Structure formats: C-alpha cells, structure tokens
Amino acid sequence: MPGSLIATKLFVPKLKAGVVDRGRLSGQLQRGGAAKLTLVSAPAGFGKTTAVVAWLKSRPTGGAVAWLSLDQTDNQPAMFWPHVTAALQDAVGRIGAPQLDIPQPAEPPDDRIPAAIVNALAPLPESLELVLDDYHVIDQPAVHAGVTFLLEHLPPNVHVVMTTRADPPLPLARLRAQGDLVEIRAADLRFTADEVAAYLNGAIGLGLSAADVAALGTGRRGGSRRCSSPRSRSRGARMPRPSSPGSQAMTATSSTTWSRRCCSASPRTSGSSCSIPASSTG
Numbered sequence: 001m002p003g004s005l006i007a008t009k010l011f012v013p014k015l016k017a018g019v020v021d022r023g024r025l026s027g028q029l030q031r032g033g034a035a036k037l038t039l040v041s042a043p044a045g046f047g048k049t050t051a052v053v054a055w056l057k058s059r060p061t062g063g064a065v066a067w068l069s070l071d072q073t074d075n076q077p078a079m080f081w082p083h084v085t086a087a088l089q090d091a092v093g094r095i096g097a098p099q100l101d102i103p104q105p106a107e108p109p110d111d112r113i114p115a116a117i118v119n120a121l122a123p124l125p126e127s128l129e130l131v132l133d134d135y136h137v138i139d140q141p142a143v144h145a146g147v148t149f150l151l152e153h154l155p156p157n158v159h160v161v162m163t164t165r166a167d168p169p170l171p172l173a174r175l176r177a178q179g180d181l182v183e184i185r186a187a188d189l190r191f192t193a194d195e196v197a198a199y200l201n202g203a204i205g206l207g208l209s210a211a212d213v214a215a216l217g218t219g220r221r222g223g224s225r226r227c228s229s230p231r232s233r234s235r236g237a238r239m240p241r242p243s244s245p246g247s248q249a250m251t252a253t254s255s256t257t258w259s260r261r262c263c264s265a266s267p268r269t270s271g272s273s274c275s276i277p278a279s280s281t282g
C-alpha cells in the first residue's frame, strides 16, 4: 500500500460491548443488496456506523467487504480513489480472489480510475460490499463525479453502502426511480420501545421489568417508581452519555420522555440519581 494511505481506515470498526441487537435495521440493510446504493443518512451519533457493522457481522451469506472510513484528507480524487482501491484489494484478498487490475491513479488521469474499478470488479466471482463511512466529508465535485460514474456502471455483484450526515449530491432521485436506492434515515435509526428497553436493561443495567417499560411507554407515572433498580438505588443510575444512542439516537425518540419520567419519578429518598444529558433535554 502506498505510504500516504492509512491502513486502519480500511478496518471494519469493532462493535462496542453492550450494543443492542437491531435486527430490523440489519434486515433493511440486507434487502438493500438488491439495489446499487444503500444510503444511511442521519446526524452524528444516530448509530449509522454501528448499524452497518452489526449487519455485516450478522449476514447469513458471505461475500467480500471493502470498508473505508473516510476523513477530510480523502476529499480529493488523488486520495479518495487510492483508498477505495486499497479497500477493494484488501477485500478480494480476504476472499482469496486475485488482486484487481486497477492501475495506480498516477498512471492514467484520476478520472479513469472509476472505469478501471468497474472493469476490475465485473468478473469478480463473489458479491462485494463497498462501504464508504462518513461520506459527508466529501464535497469535491470531482470525487462526486467519479462516485456517480461508479454507481451508474456498478456490476450487479457489487453494492455500495454509504453512511453520511447529509445527503450527497449524487443522482439519488434517478437511483430511487430505478429502484437502485435503499434509504435508511434518522426515523429508521431511532430506537423502538423494545430497543430502548434492551438498552436500559442491558448496557445501563437498570433492571426494568416488562411492566416498568410498558408503564413508561404509556406514561403511567405510577409505574415509574419501579425504575429505581437495585443497582440505581445503591450506586445511582446514570443515563447514557451524549455520544451514545441514549442521548442522540434515543433522544430523538420518546425514550427521552421515558427517561425523564423514569428519573424524575425515581424515589429520591432511595438515593437514586439520574443525569439526563444536556442534548436530550432540549
């Protein structure tokens, strides 16, 4: 790999401990394989990267995965395409396929690299997922043009997943009209009641009963007293930090209301404490 490339940007991120299983999102991502592009578009902290990683790990079938965690330095064709190429070469190497015949960008002009990638991927015997994580860092039209070309000519065995905080200026309407775009957005990434319960009971360890969760969901404050778990009574239950789905993804759901109800109704006399992140109180 050329010295200017960063190998760790090609690693699929590790899932953190306590990640709530979100099978419905994995299902959406899995179905996206029939399209050319799956766009996972939502603000920071909504669990985009985690959802994609969890889906990749849960896939019933194999296939190659080329992962690229983009950053500001990739916002130019001379860095973007070598990183994409390196991610693809890594991916085919892991499935034992021969290296792809993609020239270094220095040889032909950069704008020929997407075509070279298409031609190199077309004969690949396996399916391949190309994940471009944090595509919102790209704003150079030359990069978008190359990605548009890639998507328009993508071989059927290749699928692109893009996580982004904002919709990119790619021909999304055309892809959508052709049935080649699957979209997972903030509304999809918000935690369901069951996922909130799994998070509060698993990662946070509040020990809520099914009745607690049901009572919180319906807003019956009478049930809230039971939110004070043995653990929270003894050590104080802290709500998730702002960087976790407990504050951002979950904040966007009624879970914040739930958390407020739970915390505000927790019997202070029992010594329970519960801090709501600033971002979830607005």
Ligand SMILES: Nc1ncnc2c1ncn2[C@@H]1O[C@H](COP(=O)(O)OP(=O)(O)O)[C@@H](O)[C@H]1O
Residues within 6 Å of the ligand: 016, 018, 019, 020, 021, 022, 042, 043, 044, 045, 046, 047, 048, 049, 050, 051, 163, 199, 203, 243, 244, 245, 246
């Ligand atoms: N399903 C989940 N269960 C528990 N924690 C999660 C889950 N999804 C995301 N998180 C946590 O939320 C935080 C933000 O998730 P991340 O996937 O990085 O969001 P994004 O990619 O949208 O910025 C991380 O700390 C991550 O571990």
Ligand SMILES: [Mg+2]
Residues within 6 Å of the ligand: 048, 049, 050, 133, 134, 163
């Ligand atoms: Mg992310």
